[in-house]
Every structure is written in structure tokens, then in C-alpha cells.
Amino acid sequence: xxxxxxxxxxxxxxxxxxxxxxxxxxxxxxxxxxxxxxxxxxxxxxxxxxxxxxxxxxxxxxxxxxxxxxxxxxxxxxxxxxxxxxxxxxxxxxxxxxxxxxxxxxxxxxxxxxxxxxxxxxxxxxxxxxxxxxxxxxxxxxxxxxxxxxxxxxxxxxxxxxxxxxxxxxxxxxxxxxxxxxxxxxxxxxxxxxxxxxxxxxxxxxxxxxxxxxxxxxxxxxxxxxxxxxxxxxxxxxxxxxxxxxxxxxxxxxxxxxxxxxxxxxxxxxxxxxxxxxxxxxxxxxxxxxxxxxxxxxxxxxxxxxxxxxxxxxxxxxxxxxxxxxxxxxxxxxxxxxxxxxxxxxxxxxxxxxxxxxxxxxxxxxxxxxxxxxxxxxxxxxxxxxxxxxxxxxxxxxxxxxxxxxxxxxxxxxxxxxxxxxxxxxxxxxxxxxxxxxxxxxxxxxxxxxxxxxxxxxxxxxxxxxxxxxxxxxxxxxxxx
Numbered sequence: 001x002x003x004x005x006x007x008x009x010x011x012x013x014x015x016x017x018x019x020x021x022x023x024x025x026x027x028x029x030x031x032x033x034x035x036x037x038x039x040x041x042x043x044x045x046x047x048x049x050x051x052x053x054x055x056x057x058x059x060x061x062x063x064x065x066x067x068x069x070x071x072x073x074x075x076x077x078x079x080x081x082x083x084x085x086x087x088x089x090x091x092x093x094x095x096x097x098x099x100x101x102x103x104x105x106x107x108x109x110x111x112x113x114x115x116x117x118x119x120x121x122x123x124x125x126x127x128x129x130x131x132x133x134x135x136x137x138x139x140x141x142x143x144x145x146x147x148x149x150x151x152x153x154x155x156x157x158x159x160x161x162x163x164x165x166x167x168x169x170x171x172x173x174x175x176x177x178x179x180x181x182x183x184x185x186x187x188x189x190x191x192x193x194x195x196x197x198x199x200x201x202x203x204x205x206x207x208x209x210x211x212x213x214x215x216x217x218x219x220x221x222x223x224x225x226x227x228x229x230x231x232x233x234x235x236x237x238x239x240x241x242x243x244x245x246x247x248x249x250x251x252x253x254x255x256x257x258x259x260x261x262x263x264x265x266x267x268x269x270x271x272x273x274x275x276x277x278x279x280x281x282x283x284x285x286x287x288x289x290x291x292x293x294x295x296x297x298x299x300x301x302x303x304x305x306x307x308x309x310x311x312x313x314x315x316x317x318x319x320x321x322x323x324x325x326x327x328x329x330x331x332x333x334x335x336x337x338x339x340x341x342x343x344x345x346x347x348x349x350x351x352x353x354x355x356x357x358x359x360x361x362x363x364x365x366x367x368x369x370x371x372x373x374x375x376x377x378x379x380x381x382x383x384x385x386x387x388x389x390x391x392x393x394x395x396x397x398x399x400x401x402x403x404x405x406x407x408x409x410x411x412x413x414x415x416x417x418x419x420x421x422x423x424x425x426x427x428x429x430x431x432x433x434x435x436x437x438x439x440x441x442x443x444x445x446x447x448x449x450x451x452x453x454x455x456x457x458x459x460x461x462x463x464x465x466x467x468x469x470x471x472x473x474x475x476x477x478x479x480x481x
């Protein structure tokens with residue numbers, strides 16, 4: 001037969017260890033505050049067992065009631081902690097009511113018939129069955145824990161309830177003497193299975209805590225992933241904003257460089273005109289008037305560049321309008337005449353009446369840049385051929401020179417900002433002429449290509465889209481100038 005005292009000590013030790021274990025788990029994960037109830041419940045059970053161990057062979061009635069009440073408080077706390085942990089409705093009122101009922105009935109039983117142990121065991125069995133049924137109900141309602149784990153825990157609770165009922169039946173069948181002993185050695189099996197119940201219940205709840213922590217960790221990881229994705233999205237958005245800001249600043253700086261480059265052309269006209277006026281003086285009034293007109297046109301162009309390209313309003317930079325090719329060529333011829341380069345140009349035009357939708361200043365700048373670039377890098381005795389004609393829905397402007405060309409290994413860099421070929425170091429320049437033409441053509445939806453000639457020099461080809469209305473215009477014989 002099992003020794004009752006030994007079983008009590010073992011059960012007491014198990015309850016103490018589990019109370020300490022749940023306390024440390026709660027201290028490690030403070031958000032699982034429900035574990036405090038489990039620790040408190042096991043501590044109450046351990047205290048009741050300790051009082052049972054140290055009491056005498058014939059305890060007083062109040063001692064019997066106190067020990068029973070302390071252990072029952074521990075069971076109520078276990079049920080409260082489990083319901084809170086699972087997030088299920090708590091029947092605290094039921095537990096408190098049963099405690100009051102247990103205290104009253106045990107007190108009466110001890111006073112009226114202290115030798116009748118069976119009645120007190122029956123009352124304890126009723127208390128145990130009701131409280132553990134409440135715990136089973138919480139497990140049945142729960143959906144946060146694995147189903148198998150919940151059913152195993154319910155099975156363990158049912159086992160303890162069945163054991164309590166069996167003890168009640170056994171005690172009822174015994175002839176109870178008038179002794180005041182509440183427990184005897186024949187009750188040791190019940191306490192032993194109670195110790196085993198504590199171990200099994202502890203393992204089940206420990207697995208539940210592990211599941212809860214795993215779920216919390218997974219949810220936190222998912223939340224962290226969402227936060228990382230959101231931060232990446234915001235970072236991408238910020239990067240795009242910064243890139244757009246950088247592009248705007250670069251574009252602004254780009255236009256400043258382009259305009260600075262374009263100042264050189266009208267300033268050169270003004271310089272040449274003033275020099276000619278100084279040489280001619282009053283000897284040729286017509287030449288003087290022409291030079292002054294050239295100065296006035298150059299100054300007007302300067303003011304136009306300043307007003308348009310240095311304005312904060314980006315929309316004011318590109319101002320397309322319906323113009324004819326003749327008006328653009330008029331400005332071109334005036335520029336060549338003012339720079340005394342007209343004799344070096346061989347101009348072939350398909351139809352000067354061709355209708356264009358373009359920014360006059362920009363289109364003039366494109367053509368002048370291409371021609372000036374060709375004249376600069378060509379020998380002074382070699383002409384520059386300019387061919388302007390329609391091709392399908394485009395106006396094609398070809399500028400062919402017989403200059404120094406560009407080394408083959410550097411041709412892929414043509415048109416880059418500030419790029420100048422290695423063989424052009426002896427001639428002045430900023431490397432912005434072709435780059436500016438390409439940028440201004442882009443406003444018109446046009447393109448610029450530069451290819452090396454078979455014999456010598458380069459050919460620059462600018463393609464400018466024509467308006468649909470131009471397709472119906474007649475095409476007279478070409479004009480050669």
C-alpha cells in the first residue's frame with residue numbers, strides 16, 4: 001500500500017515546483033498575465049498540502065475546513081487562469097459561490113458529525129466536478145489552440161473527475177468509524193493520481209503557452225514584414241520624389257548651360273556687326289543700317305532667351321506655333337550674313353512654304369548649332385552642304401561637312417553633354433552644341449543622328465515631325481541657294 005505521508009510530500013513538491021515554474025514563465029513573458037493565476041492556484045494547492053502534512057493526527061475542525069478551503073481556492077484560480085488564457089468567458093461568480101458553499105457545508109459537517117468523512121468527500125467531489133466542467137467548457141469553445149491538444153487536456157480533466165467520483169463511491173461503501181481522520185492510507189491512490197494529474201495538466205498548458213508564443217511570434221513577424229514592406233514602399237516613393245527633384249534641378253541647370261551656350265551666337269553677331277560699323281563708318285550708310293538691324297535682332301533674341309529659358313515657368317520654355325520653313329531660313333540667312341559665313345554654305349531646300357508646328361527660336365537654334373558646328377570643324381575652303389526636304393511625315397535637315405570628323409572609338413559619345421572629340425582640342429568650344437540641339441529637338445518629338453561620311457567629315461541628320469495638314473500642300477520644284 002502507498003504511504004499517505006510520502007504521497008502528500010511528493011504532491012506538495014510537484015505543486016511547489018509548478019508554481020515556481022509558472023512564475024518564471026510569467027516574468028519572462030509579462031504579456032501572458034494569465035499565468036499569474038496558474039502560479040497562484042498551484043501555490044494555494046501547495047499551501048493546503050503543506051498544512052495537511054504538518055497538522056497532527058487528530059486535527060481540529062477548523063484546521064480540516066481551512067485546508068480544504070485553501071486547496072479549493074487553488075482549483076478556482078486554475079480554472080480562472082485557464083479561461084483567461086484561452087480568452088473564454090470566466091465564471092468567477094460560480095467559483096466564489098462554490099467556495100462559500102464549501103465553507104458553509106464543511107463547517108456544518110465538521111460540527112454536526114465530525115466522524116462522517118464520506119459527506120465531506122461527496123461535497124469535495126461535487127466542487128471538483130463543477131469547476132473542472134467549467135474548464136472543459138472553456139477548452140471546447142476555444143479555437144486558438146490545436147484541436148488535439150485541447151481534447152487531450154479535456155481527457156485529463158475527465159480522468160480526474162472520474163477518479164473523484166470513484167473515491168466518493170468507495171468512501172460511501174466503507175463503514176466509517178467515528179475517527180476524525182479525514183484521510184487514511186487507502187486514500188493514497190487518489191492523491192497519487194492527483195499528482196500525476198498535476199504533471200499532465202502542467203504539460204498540456206505548457207504546450208498551450210508554446211503555441212500562443214509561436215502564434216504571437218508569427219503575428220509579430222507578419223506585422224514586421226508588413227511594416228518593412230510599407231517602409232520599402234515609402235522609401236521607393238521618397239526615392240522617386242528625390243529622383244524627380246534631382247531631375248528637375250538637373251533640367252534647370254541644363255537649361256542654364258544651354259542658354260549660356262546660345263548667348264554666344266547673338267553676341268558674336270553683335271561683335272562682328274560693331275567691328276564692321278567701326279571699319280565702314282559713314283562710308284556706307286546701307287551697310288551700317290544693316291549691321292545695326294543685325295544688332296537689334298541679336299539683342300531681341302538675347303532678351304527672348306532670357307525671358308523664356310531663365311523663367312521659373314517651365315511651360316513658357318517651349319512655345320510651338322504654326323510657321324513656315326521660309327521664316328526659319330530667313331533668320332538663318334541673317335545669322336550667316338552677320339557672321340560672314342554665308343559664302344561657305346550650300347543650302348538646298350525642297351519647299352520653303354512647308355508648314356511647321358515648332359518653336360521658332362528653338363528650331364532656329366537647332367539649325368544654327370548644327371551649321372556652326374560643321375563650319376567650325378571644316379577647312380575654310382570646304383563648303384558645308386545643308387539639305388532640307390520632306391520624307392514621309394518628317395522634315396529632314398541634313399548638314400554635311402568635310403571636316404576632321406570624330407575618331408571611330410569615340411563616335412558613340414557624340415551628343416553627350418560637354419563631350420569633345422580628342423582631335424578637336426585645338427578648336428574652342430564647350431561641347432554643348434550638339435547636346436543642345438538634341439535636347440531642343442526632343443521638345444518637338446524629333447531626333448538627331450550623326451554618322452561619319454565615307455570619304456571625310458560627318459553628317460548630322462535632324463528629323464522633325466510635320467503636322468498632318470502639311471500633307472495636302474503642293475510640292476514645287478526644289479530651290480537651291
